[in-house]
Amino acid sequence: MEVTKVPWKEGLKMEHTFTDDNFEAEVIKAKEPVLVDFFAEWCGPCKMMAPVVEEVAKETEGKVKVGKINVDESPETAEKYGVMSIPTLILFKEGEIAKTMVGFRSKEDIIKEIIG
Amino acid sequence: MVYDTVIIGSGLAGLTASIYASRYQMTNIVIGKVLGGTITLAHQVENFPGFPSISGIELSQKIAEQVKGLGAEIVAEKVVEVEIMAFTDGKKHFKVITETGKQYEARTLIVTTGTERRKLGVAGEREYLGKGVSYCTNCDAPFFKNKKVAVVGGGDAAVSGAVHLAGFASKVFLIHRRDEFRAEPIWVEDALSNQKIEVLFNTQVLEIIGDGNKVTAIKIDKEVDGSKIPIDGIFVEIGGIPESGLLSSLGVSLDENNFVVTSERMETSVPGLFAAGDFTTQGLIMSQAITACAQGAIAAASAFKYIKNKNAPRI
Numbered sequence: 001m002e003v004t005k006v007p008w009k010e011g012l013k014m015e016h017t018f019t020d021d022n023f024e025a026e027v028i029k030a031k032e033p034v035l036v037d038f039f040a041e042w043c044g045p046c047k048m049m050a051p052v053v054e055e056v057a058k059e060t061e062g063k064v065k066v067g068k069i070n071v072d073e074s075p076e077t078a079e080k081y082g083v084m085s086i087p088t089l090i091l092f093k094e095g096e097i098a099k100t101m102v103g104f105r106s107k108e109d110i111i112k113e114i115i116g
Numbered sequence: 117m118v119y120d121t122v123i124i125g126s127g128l129a130g131l132t133a134s135i136y137a138s139r140y141q142m143t144n145i146v147i148g149k150v151l152g153g154t155i156t157l158a159h160q161v162e163n164f165p166g167f168p169s170i171s172g173i174e175l176s177q178k179i180a181e182q183v184k185g186l187g188a189e190i191v192a193e194k195v196v197e198v199e200i201m202a203f204t205d206g207k208k209h210f211k212v213i214t215e216t217g218k219q220y221e222a223r224t225l226i227v228t229t230g231t232e233r234r235k236l237g238v239a240g241e242r243e244y245l246g247k248g249v250s251y252c253t254n255c256d257a258p259f260f261k262n263k264k265v266a267v268v269g270g271g272d273a274a275v276s277g278a279v280h281l282a283g284f285a286s287k288v289f290l291i292h293r294r295d296e297f298r299a300e301p302i303w304v305e306d307a308l309s310n311q312k313i314e315v316l317f318n319t320q321v322l323e324i325i326g327d328g329n330k331v332t333a334i335k336i337d338k339e340v341d342g343s344k345i346p347i348d349g350i351f352v353e354i355g356g357i358p359e360s361g362l363l364s365s366l367g368v369s370l371d372e373n374n375f376v377v378t379s380e381r382m383e384t385s386v387p388g389l390f391a392a393g394d395f396t397t398q399g400l401i402m403s404q405a406i407t408a409c410a411q412g413a414i415a416a417a418s419a420f421k422y423i424k425n426k427n428a429p430r431i
Contacts, residue, residue: 043255044156044173051192072258082329084259084349085246102246106149106194108215 014057016067020074028095030065035114037068038078038088045104049087055107056114064091064114118221119143121419122212124195124362125228127153128405129393131179131190132412133226133419138186140420146183147214149194152176153230154356154394155405157273159254159280163300164405172254175405193218198225198362200386208388224419227363227376227384228393228412231356231403236268240324240331241352248331248349249324253277256349260285263348266334267291268321274353275299275307281351282312289345291316291336316340324350356403358395371397382415388422390415 018026018036027034037053039046050068057066071078071086081090081097091099091114099113121137123130126148137144150156158172167175183190193214201209201221212220233251235241241249250256253267257280265285267278270292276299278290290307295317297304307313316336323335325344333346358375360368369377369385376384378396392411394403399411 040255040258042159042258043252044152044171045150045252045255047173048150048152048156078259082247084248084330085250085252085256087255088246100246103251104150106215108194 014061014066015054016065018067018069018074018077020076023069023074023077026065026067027092030092032063032065033098033114034065034067034092035060035110036090036092037066038071038083038086038090039068040071040086042072043086046087049089049104052105052107052110053089056110059107059111060115117143118209118223119145120222120423121224121226121416122147122210122220122222123226123228124148124198124212125153125230125393126151126180126190126192127228127230127393127408128155128176128179129153129230129408129412129415130226130228131176131183132409133228133392133416134183134188134190134412135179135186136413136416137226137419138183138188140416142416142420142423145189145191145220147191147193147195147212147220148229149192151180151190151192153228157252157254158276159257160276161405162302172405179409191218195229195362198227198366200366210389223423224388224390226382226390226392226412226415226419228391228395228408228415229359229362230394231358233352234354234357236321236324236352236354238321238323240326244324244326244331247329248326248347250349250351251353253280253351253353256351257281257284260349262286264346265289265349265351266321266345266347267351267353269353269355270294270297270299271353271355272299272303273355274351275303277351277353278313279303279306279310282310285312285349288313289316289347290314291319291321293318293320321350356394360395363389363391375400378411380414381418382411383418388419390418390422 089101120142155172197213199211264287266289325333376391392415393408
């Protein structure tokens, strides 16, 4: 699936959408660090997390690639990385897990964790 | 501008306070990190009048829409500091500062910061967070299809959570340290009649055991085919601890467990500062969506009375 940037009412979405099919190319082989938001439609806290992650994407543009993956539609990736709780954010660096954050986090928290 | 009231916390207590404040024509704003608060963790709410069955997130979104429809703004940020500004004429304002440094000034405050999830405090709990240890049955149940899980607790969240989990897992151990549940009888009946759910009363979890990558078993304080039960996941649903840290520096009275001491009118020990919801001593009577809303409404009426020096239309 092609990764698209979706225009929305307040401008351009900075977030990417990852799937089982594009995960290797878009995340594992990416040159820059990639922050992946594992989520599902049924999960309340994930819905709270979504706008926060979008803000993180805007603020870290050019430094970190940020995107989300629906664990329902892409169960293989979630299973491969042992995701058993959502929302989970995983930061990948050169194809490896560099940091895992489980549960709702504030924007400040996330940026501190991924940029340091 | 100086708001008539700033509402800290965007759970049901805070959102309802805003609805009432707006209708009292008080300028107000809601600031909170999780829109909807604790109710967003509930997979199904079946005791909120008007909604025979609704998910916690949908209920909170509907209430949030009502808040916005009445003209109030909801700011999705965490408040990190509250100060009291005293003026020479004896009046005072509250200053509220968020994590990004935004500042708001208000004549009154309604604080509804609720609770955070209580931890078991056993070995392995922290290590295996997100690797079999969960605090949200609603979020994580689908990861445990045909697996064995344990739920710890005896209230609504634990018992209804076990029922929800039984729709996915092959076996659910419902572990409670007392000899009866606090949950609504209707949930208890559902749990007890469910073939997949095995209830262990008078039982405590001593340790969460894993293989380095994920949870594999729990150790309990009695023998059920040995003291270790092999499981793939454990859901901790043992209630909340009050998030009252913001208020301690202001001299607001807290009880011995750090719940905010509130009167029937949701007044705290600091004039002009009101509190509502799960983290108040009134909230200890019942920590339910409907009672949190009611307390938010009363807090708004009390704030109105404080500012205008006259009773709210119906208080």
